[in-house]
Amino acid sequence: MHVGAVDIGALGAARGEEASADIRKRVVAARARQRERYVHLGGVRSNAEAPGRWLVAHGSLTSDACELLDAASARLGISARGFHRAVRVARTIADLDGAAEIGASAMAEALRYRPAATAAGT
Numbered sequence: 001m002h003v004g005a006v007d008i009g010a011l012g013a014a015r016g017e018e019a020s021a022d023i024r025k026r027v028v029a030a031r032a033r034q035r036e037r038y039v040h041l042g043g044v045r046s047n048a049e050a051p052g053r054w055l056v057a058h059g060s061l062t063s064d065a066c067e068l069l070d071a072a073s074a075r076l077g078i079s080a081r082g083f084h085r086a087v088r089v090a091r092t093i094a095d096l097d098g099a100a101e102i103g104a105s106a107m108a109e110a111l112r113y114r115p116a117a118t119a120a121g122t
Helices: 020-037 052-058 063-076 080-097 104-112
Strands: none
Touching (some): 052 080, 063 080, 080 104
């Protein structure tokens, strides 16, 4: 997947910060989406509690998001647990954005949140 260059003018542009009230609205809406999504999975109310395999099968990943995750998994040696964690985080990012599907941008963001490997290789 090719990512285009960033416009140099955009790098120094002032960005407005999102107001706390607006962030709260997005979080409340995302939590409501999650509760609705998992209503039929007993005891599951959030992406963090959802079974990883269920999320991969029913989390609405786009083909671009799947390709990105597969490539990152192979290149970085991501474990099954790390793979499912990336899907959970990407699903949460998509929920916060109000997106029905997990797109490549949500998956890329989720992968950026992965902790760096230590010198010991963990």
